[in-house]
Amino acid sequence: xxxxxxxxxxxWSPGVTIxxxxxxxxxxxxxxxxxxxxxxxxxxxxxxxxxxxxDSVKVIHIIGGG
Amino acid sequence: xxxxxxxKERVEAIQAGHRVLAEVHYERQPVTKxxxxxxxxxxxxxxxxxxxxxxxxxxxxxxxGRGFDLWLLWNAVTGSTRWDSPENEIVISSGPIGGITQxxxxxxxxxxxxxxxxxxxxxSNVGGYFGPLLKFAGFDAIELQGIAGEEIIVFLDGNQGxxxxxxxxxxxxxxxxxxEEMVAVFGKTPQEKQGVTSVSAGVGxxxxxxxxxxxSFWDPRRQLARLKQAGRGxxxxxxxxxxxxxxxxKYVGLKGDSNGPADLSLIQRTGATMHREIYERDPIMFTMxxxxxxxxxxxxxxxxxxxxxxxxxxxxxxxxxxYSENFQKYFDYSSPDGCWYGCTLACAKxxxxxxxxxxxxxxxxxxxxxxxxETVAGIGANCGxxxxxxVLEANYYCDAYGIDTISFGTGVAFVMECFEExxxxxxxxxxxxxxxxxxxxxxxxxxxxxxxxxxxxxxGQGIRRMKKIFAEQYGxxxxxxxDIGMEAKGLEYSEYVTKESLAQQGGYGLANKGPQHDExxxxxxxxxxNQIPTFExxxxxxxxxxxxxxxxxxxxxxxxxxxxxxxxxxxxxxxxIEAAKVPEHVQNYVNLxxxxxxxxxxxxxxxxxxxxxxxxxxxxxxxxxxGFGTRQHDxxxxxxxGPVTDAEYESRAERYDAQLRxxxxxxxxxxxxxxxxxxxxxxxxxxxxxxxxAVYARRGWDENGIPTLQTxxxxxxxxxxxxRLIGQHATGAx
Numbered sequence: 001x002x003x004x005x006x007x008x009x010x011x012w013s014p015g016v017t018i019x020x021x022x023x024x025x026x027x028x029x030x031x032x033x034x035x036x037x038x039x040x041x042x043x044x045x046x047x048x049x050x051x052x053x054x055d056s057v058k059v060i061h062i063i064g065g066g
Numbered sequence: 067x068x069x070x071x072x073x074k075e076r077v078e079a080i081q082a083g084h085r086v087l088a089e090v091h092y093e094r095q096p097v098t099k100x101x102x103x104x105x106x107x108x109x110x111x112x113x114x115x116x117x118x119x120x121x122x123x124x125x126x127x128x129x130x131g132r133g134f135d136l137w138l139l140w141n142a143v144t145g146s147t148r149w150d151s152p153e154n155e156i157v158i159s160s161g162p163i164g165g166i167t168q169x170x171x172x173x174x175x176x177x178x179x180x181x182x183x184x185x186x187x188x189x190s191n192v193g194g195y196f197g198p199l200l201k202f203a204g205f206d207a208i209e210l211q212g213i214a215g216e217e218i219i220v221f222l223d224g225n226q227g228x229x230x231x232x233x234x235x236x237x238x239x240x241x242x243x244x245x246e247e248m249v250a251v252f253g254k255t256p257q258e259k260q261g262v263t264s265v266s267a268g269v270g271x272x273x274x275x276x277x278x279x280x281x282s283f284w285d286p287r288r289q290l291a292r293l294k295q296a297g298r299g300x301x302x303x304x305x306x307x308x309x310x311x312x313x314x315x316k317y318v319g320l321k322g323d324s325n326g327p328a329d330l331s332l333i334q335r336t337g338a339t340m341h342r343e344i345y346e347r348d349p350i351m352f353t354m355x356x357x358x359x360x361x362x363x364x365x366x367x368x369x370x371x372x373x374x375x376x377x378x379x380x381x382x383x384x385x386x387x388x389y390s391e392n393f394q395k396y397f398d399y400s401s402p403d404g405c406w407y408g409c410t411l412a413c414a415k416x417x418x419x420x421x422x423x424x425x426x427x428x429x430x431x432x433x434x435x436x437x438x439x440e441t442v443a444g445i446g447a448n449c450g451x452x453x454x455x456x457v458l459e460a461n462y463y464c465d466a467y468g469i470d471t472i473s474f475g476t477g478v479a480f481v482m483e484c485f486e487e488x489x490x491x492x493x494x495x496x497x498x499x500x501x502x503x504x505x506x507x508x509x510x511x512x513x514x515x516x517x518x519x520x521x522x523x524x525x526g527q528g529i530r531r532m533k534k535i536f537a538e539q540y541g542x543x544x545x546x547x548x549d550i551g552m553e554a555k556g557l558e559y560s561e562y563v564t565k566e567s568l569a570q571q572g573g574y575g576l577a578n579k580g581p582q583h584d585e586x587x588x589x590x591x592x593x594x595x596n597q598i599p600t601f602e603x604x605x606x607x608x609x610x611x612x613x614x615x616x617x618x619x620x621x622x623x624x625x626x627x628x629x630x631x632x633x634x635x636x637x638x639x640x641x642x643i644e645a646a647k648v649p650e651h652v653q654n655y656v657n658l659x660x661x662x663x664x665x666x667x668x669x670x671x672x673x674x675x676x677x678x679x680x681x682x683x684x685x686x687x688x689x690x691x692x693g694f695g696t697r698q699h700d701x702x703x704x705x706x707x708g709p710v711t712d713a714e715y716e717s718r719a720e721r722y723d724a725q726l727r728x729x730x731x732x733x734x735x736x737x738x739x740x741x742x743x744x745x746x747x748x749x750x751x752x753x754x755x756x757x758x759x760a761v762y763a764r765r766g767w768d769e770n771g772i773p774t775l776q777t778x779x780x781x782x783x784x785x786x787x788x789x790r791l792i793g794q795h796a797t798g799a800x
Contacts, residue, residue, distance in 0.1 A: 007596040062351070066439070
């Protein structure tokens with residue numbers, strides 16, 4: 001299982017990438033900062049960075065809002 | 067536009083109608099360190115004009131803008147003053163930084179008055195040129211008091227040193243005409259036209275309690291007057307009640323150092339860095355320069371935050387029809403669109419060539435400013451109207467009639483739900499079919515507000531009064547109306563669904579003026595990023611961000627350049643709530659404040675927040691003075707916190723069932739939808755009360771939401787009047 005923002009859990013499967021985790025949660029916002037176990041992952045690597053079972057992923061949406 | 071007269075004839079007719087009712091000559095003094103040093107008081111009952119000094123205590127305590135508005139209004143009214151009392155004032159001020167041209171977002175004005183919707187003080191911020199040009203014409207603020215004996219305008223010529231109250235029988239009332247008339251009458255040359263700015267409303271302001279103020283600026287490239295709105299709380303209604311058609315300021319001679327800063331070089335350096343950042347970052351962040359604030363609509367729909375069908379839901383499959391790309395074809399991108407000089411963020415979009423399909427100008431091609439996200443979400447999504455043209459047309463007529471698009475959109479969404487619930491019928495709406503999605507009916511309600519007739523007049527009373535009318539006259543269940551009527555403190559909600567963000571429920575419910583998002587916008591930080599999970603975290607955010615955002619309002623600034631663009635390394639350098647503060651930009655504002663005012667005692671962002679705390683707490687005490695400002699007035703409609711109906715629950719049943727298990731400790735298996743919904747409601751209502759306790763404690767307020775005497779003392783607000791006020795109401799030891 002992958003923990004996201006200490007709030008959601010995404011079912012782990014072999015080879016699952018950051019982008020697939022984002023998609024699974026419906027996170028479409030383009031301006032996000034992602035870290036895995038505290039280490040930043042660059043947007044260019046979202047499609048290739050593989051997440052391990054038990055990893056803690058933080059997805060911080062950057063948005064000023066109203 | 068001036069038919070049947072020619073433009074020249076129209077100007078001559080307006081000028082012929084002018085009769086001087088009062089006149090004062092003054093010597094304009096240069097602005098020094100962001101201050102003109104004087105304020106202007108205009109009593110239109112007595113036709114008296116007076117000039118007051120700004121003393122050191124007022125300047126250092128209230129700073130300017132919203133702070134000056136509150137202080138001047140406080141001294142003008144009593145606890146028994148009502149919105150239509152002659153002593154009620156409209157106060158308008160920019161702020162010490164307002165009017166500089168080297169940094170984006172520095173042309174804001176803040177208007178304040180006793181509101182017809184809330185019964186207490188309302189503040190509303192707005193772009194356009196009025197506030198800055200008022201200051202450069204010699205005044206840090208204008209107070210408009212009294213009720214005129216006939217239709218008037220107030221004219222201030224900063225170059226001539228002349229202030230006049232003029233009988234104005236010939237001017238139009240609606241801002242779409244009046245703003246251009248004022249430019250034509252008082253601006254003879256291209257330079258003069260750019261130096262003429264007005265504040266006006268419209269006939270809708272006369273017929274409703276949701277009137278807005280339109281602040282104008284002249285667009286020389288397109289040769290037309292543009293309008294920005296101080297929308298919230300019905301200040302336009304107050305203006306028309308005073309029989310004032312317009313406040314007009316003329317000042318020609320704006321320069322880069324007109325604000326008299328202590329250190330222009332520091333402002334220039336800070337601005338240059340920010341401009342570069344915007345050029346580089348905006349295209350890959352929020353595309354403000356392309357779409358304006360409506361870039362948010364897609365994001366809000368994707369994350370279940372876009373208000374749909376009176377806030378019942380947060381998303382809709384048809385929402386893509388009102389995403390920003392659907393408005394781009396209307397926008398004129400031929401020149402940059404800032405609402406004040408030097409704003410490279412340039413979010414003020416202008417739609418040209420809009421052919422109107424309804425109303426008195428049906429068939430005409432018009433230009434409309436916007437639409438902002440709030441307008442698209444309120445009139446579009448919240449009413450189920452997935453039609454960009456209808457939204458733009460409503461935007462145009464709202465501005466022309468002087469109607470707040472937010473209160474209008476949220477109000478129409480409310481009556482549409484009442485119609486679908488059987489509370490209203492065609493018998494009670496004058497034949498209007500108010501099902502969600504009926505754009506024609508929405509526009510007809512708006513035109514009825516303009517004409518002063520029909521069911522539009524009922525909607526124009528605002529949701530709080532409608533709830534009473536529907537219960538008393540149509541037999542509706544008051545508790546249900548309370549649950550679905552999206553207002554708090556009497557003000558209609560702005561356009562975000564907050565069911566999954568307890569912090570934003572507080573952001574709305576605890577806002578001094580009522581549920582407007584400009585105090586705190588914590589939805590993503592709370593509900594998505596999960597950065598403020600505990601009550602203490604949320605309370606800290608509901609202390610810092612409202613105080614910080616208040617700072618923009620006391621200085622004449624727009625908040626958008628603060629966090630609608632970020633330095634590329636912001637999130638690498640800072641984490642969590644610190645990153646959300648955008649520390650590099652906070653330092654920019656420290657630079658701007660000290661470079662303008664020369665104040666050596668302000669060195670950090672915390673020092674800026676301290677300035678805001680004074681004003682924020684003063685506004686809370688102002689509410690107390692007016693008979694509000696306690697815990698009962700921080701209550702929110704339940705739809706702000708959770709699903710009111712079984713259908714709402716079922717629409718997100720998986721989410722709510724999971725929350726019952728994980729947060730409430732209830733196994734939903736075997737429970738009916740109603741049982742589950744009520745269990746969730748008990749939990750969420752208790753959560754909100756706990757949040758309030760935490761926020762009050764963080765802000766230094768007692769359990770009833772009143773700033774303690776100790777808090778007032780620490781902020782320098784322990785004047786005899788305030789000490790008495792707190793003493794009369796406080797429930798705990800100071």
